[in-house]
Amino acid sequence: MRRFEYHEPASLAEASELLLCLGEGAFVFAGGTDLLVEIRERLRRVHHIVNIKRIPGLDELMISAEGGIWFGALVTAGRIERSSEIARLYPNLHDAVRNLGSIQVRNRATVVGNICRASPSADTIPPLVADSAEIEIFGPGGTRRTALAEFFTGPGRTTLSRGEIATGIRVPPPAEGSGRVYLKHGRRKAMELATVGVAVSLNRSRGTCSDISIALGAVGPTVLRAPKAEAMLRGAVLSPEMISAAANQAMAECTPISNVRSSADYRRAMVGVLTRRAVTRALEATA
Amino acid sequence: MNKPHVPVEARRAFTIVGQSVRRNDVLEKVTGEGLYTADINRPGLLFGKIKRSNVAHAKISRIDTSKALALLGVKAVLTHEDVPRFLHYGSPHPRSASCTRDQYILDDKVRFWGEGIAAVAATSEEIADEALDLIEVDYEELPGVFDIDSAQAPGAPLIHEVGPGSNLVLPPVRVERGDVENGFAEADFVLEGVFEGGRPVPAYMEPNVCMADWDGSNKLTFWTSTQTAFMVRGSLAEVLGLPLNKVRVLVDHMGGGFGAKQDLFQHEYLCALLARQTRRPVRMEFTRAETFIAGRSRHPCRILLKQGFRKDGTICARDMKIIYESGAYGSHSPGVTTVGTNAATSLYRCENVRLEGCAVYTNTPIAGAFRGYGVVQAYYALDIQMDEAAERLGMDPAELKLKNAVREGDIAPSGHPIVGRGLEACLKHGITAFDWIAKRTETPRNDPAQPAIRRGWGVGCEMHGSSAYPGIREQGNATVKMNEDGSVTLLTGAAGLGTGAHTALAQIVAEELGVTFESVSVVHGDTDVVPWDIGAFASHTTYLVGSAAKIAAGKLRAAVLARAAEKLQTPTEALDMVAGRIFIADAPDRGLTVADAMGPSKGIPADHLIETGSYTPTKSYSFAAHFVEVAVDIETGLVDVRHVMPVHDVGRVIHPIAAAGQIEGGIQQGIGHTLTEDYLIDRTNGRSLNAGLVDYKMPLSMDMPKIETVILEAAPDPGGPWGAKGVGEDPIIAIGPAIANAIHDAIGARFHHYPITPEDILCALAAQKKE
CATH class of the missing domain: 3.30.465.10 (Uridine Diphospho-n-acetylenolpyruvylglucosamine Reductase; domain 3)
Incomplete structure (x- = not known):
């Protein structure tokens, strides 16, 4: 492990002050499961660790x-x-x-x-x-x-x-008649990074999908929403055909890359499969 | 761990052999008290690190260590200019045909991305790491070859000056029996296929690690995680110019090796040299990434397999060319090529065979010995093509494999006649126990509850030799000492990789001697103390060292009984010994304990009874058939292995749970090889793409299927203790083709490579749709 300075502020104000003064190279430490690995593997230049675990109230x-x-x-x-x-x-x-x-x-x-x-x-x-x-x-x-x-x-x-x-x-609190699903796709059943992750939360009122949000993981620089796919389903009575069409739309809205874990094409295809499955299951969950 | 099913046959009344006794190393392991090499400390310890090249093929034109040496805490830096220039085997069988003499400790030439080019010893790992960055290197880059084709292309740059040329590690291995042309002429149909194998790595839990310490008499004590302590001793002594009794190699607990830890990995020599130069103990431990980059993988391969079949399912000709990719050094390529090529003479009977095996250098990380040693690749192709033949013939694949199964009297790959009908027994047992025919013919592939799932069933077969004969003429040794209190000490050179070998050896000694298992303790892992051993590999520890231990224990039993006979004043032949008690067989009440027989009495000191056993085996073959159920998600391409029934013939099982553990572990690795594991190299520049366990995907506990292990004692081999044969390598071989065949059964797509990725599955399904 490389050398670093360790700080243990007692309040948020103190922690913020420290981070401000110490500048680049100072990092907040909470769980440490990424930070310590990155220090050890020399992926991050860390000169100061600011442990926030002594600050009251943050564990609620x-x-x-x-x-x-x-x-x-x-x-x-x-x-x-x-x-x-x-x-x-x-x-x-x-x-x-x-x-x-x-x-x-x-x-x-x-x-x-x-x-x-x-x-x-x-x-x-x-x-x-x-x-x-x-x-x-x-x-x-x-x-x-x-x-x-x-x-x-x-x-x-x-x-x-x-x-x-x-x-x-x-x-926010879950609305009456809402369903929410997260599907993770990877090569292993556990200890895995998502090749693609799809979350769907939807509300159903009087038989129609009154609101829906679709969030796509690992297929863009950040987690993406799929607004056009959502718009296709919002306010509609959902049928398998509509869900498939929206899933295809979600494929068009993501921007995956190819890397050692998967090709971009495969990721895009999985956005389609997972979106369809997630919407279907979320809908079932509202029943 | 599921308790394996061992059908009971008529057998000698064993009391310890065949029992899953509590392993003699289990408490140390589960309490964390067991010492692994990295746990051992010395005052004044220095930490060694290796600087690795960031080009794949180059001459080092300049290497400047002055800045590194100037760093506070750095005690020594070694480059090719500072170390003996000694061409060595890397893999330590200097006098055998398995290995290749093509490595220097450090060279002025780099042959793969990540090769060690300098070494540092410092007072902390962090300082050593920092020093690596301060070593300046200029390279004159050379054109590289990163796959079999470019390495064999005319005019390809040569990686080595030694060897037969054309980037071949060894002259092609050729095996010819019968008349292949005639065989093909008689065929009703011919199947031909190109098969390709990826680059799985053993990914043992304990990264490579060693520690070197020199004493005042210039003797080197060397702790290391190795399967072959005496080979490490031999190679270090040879390279450092020391007599063997000035190198003491110690290995206690080990976290796996899977064959790869037969090699020396460059750091052993460097660690010893850094310790000699600094006069301080030095430890070197690989990072996980280094276990990939500088470790040993299975040989990637390409196989061209062509077989002629008659309408009745007889194989009338077999023509195979197998090309193994060795990477930048030869390591075990000669052994792997010879064993893998010869394997294709057998498993499924064929009188007319023509086989050619090659190993090719490329500027990629080194392939070496790895569980299944060339045979995994050959039988993957052979077994899948048998499935294709069954499909063509309209026969059940298990029936076709059974019809052609190698059997008693057939010539084995080693040139010996096969003993018994082990493979047939495995297939027959599995067909019934797995309910194979009903599963294949009566169960719908679709699952109405899961519309995207297709189910399929497959079977794969294998055989594998115990011992490396005839490639290496091996010897196993054991010393057994009877202490005056009746306790027994076994001294063995066999390494304990984590397999439970020392438990099995203690069981054999206890059984043969007639004492309890608990009264036998095992001393191992110290080349100054234990008898010479060739190393733990080739599925031979129980077979070879077990036989030596049995011989030694048998002699010791005779000596103990002779001493008891004097005390009891009866002839030795009248005596029996069970569980440490000696008695007159016809009058069991008359007897005494071993302690009474051995102990001092009335001024006569205790006897010192020591016996040794040496054993030189030929070879035996173990067999297996793996029956598998898979579920393929046709939308995602994910393959879920749901159920495996491995049926193994091991001749005689010594410790059923340990044997089943080997089998389950092999299945886990084999599932990985077939579906998820591949160490990827950028074929344009030789860089490693996934040298770590984040992106090298081994199946973990949650990915394991239901496994119902069956261990048969169908074909005991006279060469092993009570007929026991090896089990270490077998289980990784049959699982691969069984999975590939089951995928075909599920979705109708045939795959000739591994790993079979989800994208491959989706591509194949898309291609089916187009047709």
């Missing part, structure tokens, strides 16, 4: 059918995974965390960390984007809140500026 997890979810930056994937309320109300998020890394990693890794890492293939992002989650940010200018869909600017890049710390995630 609140969940209810009326209020939705709020969880702080220190809440691990494992805690989300073990919440039976989340499994019941947000099976999409539950599936995403359940398939993230290994048990050991899930017991360390924070969901906010997974988000801030801003990997296009991060499992937790598509379901949260599909559910219109917001991310709360503390910084030198005070507290701000932004839609998660607008938080990412590219692979590994977010709107966080120097001195800012993501403090928590808020997810």
Whole structure:
């Protein structure tokens, strides 16, 4: 392990101040499951680690059918995974965390960390984007809140500026008659990075799909929405043919690359298959 | 682990052999007390690291270490200018036909991307890493060859000055029996196919690691994770110019090897030299990436297979050309080529065969010995083509394989007559137990509950030799000591890769001697102490070293009984010994314990009884048939292996759970080879594309199918203890073609390569639609 300075601020204000002063080379440490590996593999030049685990309040997890979810930056994937309320109300998020890394990693890794890492293939992002989650940010200018869909600017890049710390995630309560699904595609059943991930959240009222959001992972520089595919289904009585047509539209809306994990063509084809399956299952879940 | 099914035949009344006794190393392993090489520490330890090339083929025109040496904490830097220029085998069988003498410790020429070009010893790993970056290297790049075709093209750049030329590692291996032309003339139809194998790596859990320490008498003590401690001793002594008794090689627990850890990997020599220069202990441990880049993979290959068949299913001619890609060095290519090529003479009977095997150098990482040693590739092609023949004939593939199965008296690949009818027994057992015919003929391929799923069933067969004979004339040795309290010490040179070999050897000693399993302890892994051993490979430890241990234990039993006979004042022949008690066979109440027989009495000191056993085997063959069910998702191309029934003939099973563990592990690796694992090299520049476990996809526990292991004792071999044969390599061979055949059964698409990726499946399905 390379040498670095270690800091343990007691408050968000202190942490923000530190990050501001220390500048580039200072990184927030929560779960550490990415950061420590990147230091060891020399993928990231880290001179300062700012451990936020001593800051009170960041480990809270609140969940209810009326209020939705709020969880702080220190809440691990494992805690989300073990919440039976989340499994019941947000099976999409539950599936995403359940398939993230290994048990050991899930017991360390924070969901906010997974988000801030801003990997296009991060499992937790598509379901949260599909559910219109917001991310709360503390910084030198005070507290701000932004839609998660607008938080990412590219692979590994977010709107966080120097001195800012993501403090928590808020997810709106699930609407009556809503269904939500996250499907992850990979070569293995566990310990896998998504080749493609598709999240669908939809509301059904009086037989029609009153609202829908489709979020696509690992097929663009950030997690993408598929607005045209969504528009094809919004307000409609969903039939298998319509769902297939929307899935084809989603294929046209993604921008995958080819790499060692998969070709772009295959990723695009899987967007079609997974979108169709996810919409169908989300619809079933509303029944 | 599922308990394997071992049908009971008429057998000697064994008390320990055939029992899944608690392994004698299990507590150390599960408590973390077991010492692996990287756990061992020394005061003043330095950390060694290797600088690796970032070009695939080049001359080093300048290498400047001054900045690295100036870094605080750096104690030594070695380049090709500082190390003995000694052409060695890399793979340590200097006197055998398996390996190739084509490596220097460090050379001024680079032959693959990632080859070691310098080594550093420093007071911490971080400083050593930093020093690597400070070594300046100028290369004169040479044109590279990154696949079999470009390496064999006329005028291709030569990678080595040694060898037969044309980038061949060895002259082509040719095997010819019968009259092939005539055989094809008699054929009713001929099948011809080109098969290609990828580049799976063993991915052992414990990365390569060693530690070197020199003492005041210039003796080298060397801890290392190796399957072949005595070969490491031999190669280090040869290269460093030391007598064998000045090199002591130690290996305790190991986290796997799968054949690859028979080689020396460059770092062993460098570690010893860095320690000698600094006069301090030095440890070198590979990163996971280095286990790919600088490790040993299975040989990628291309196979041209042509066979003629009669209408009744008889194979009347077989013509095969197999080209193995060796990578930048020869390593085990001669052995792999010879064994893999010869394997194609057998498995399915054919009187007229013409085989040619080649191994070709390319500027890619090194292929070496790996579980299944050239045979995985050959039988993948052979078994799939049998399935194609069955389809053409309208026969059930298992029936066709059974009809042609090699049997008693047929000439084996080694040139020996086959003992018994093991392969037929495996096929017959599996056809019934797996309910093969009903599954294939009565079960719909579609699953109404899962519209995208197609199910399919396949069978694959294999045979594999225990011991490397005739390529290497091997010897197994054992020393067994009876202590005066009745406890027994077995000294063996056999390595414990994690297979449970030491448990099996202790069982054999206890059984033959007539003592309890718990009273036998095993000393291993110290070349200064244990008898010489060729190494743990070629599925031979139980077969070869087990036989030596049985011989030694048998002699010791006779000596113990002789001493007891004096005390009991009866003839030795009247005595029996069971579970550490010696008694008169006709009057079992009259007896004494081994401790009483051995111990001192009235001024007579205890006897010191030590016996040794040496054994030189020929070869035996184990057999298997794997029956497999797969589910193919025709929309995603994902293949799920749902159920495997491996039926193995191992002659005599010593430890059923350990044998089943070998089989399950082989299936896991084989599923990986066939569906997901491929170490990818950029064919334009030789760079590694997925040297790590993130993007090199091994199946994990969640991906494992239901496995119902059956172990038969159908064809005991007289060469092994009570007929026991090897089981290490067999299970990785049959699973591949079984999966490929099952995929064909599911979706009607035939694949001639591995791994078969989801994209391959979708392409094949799309091509079917166009037709």
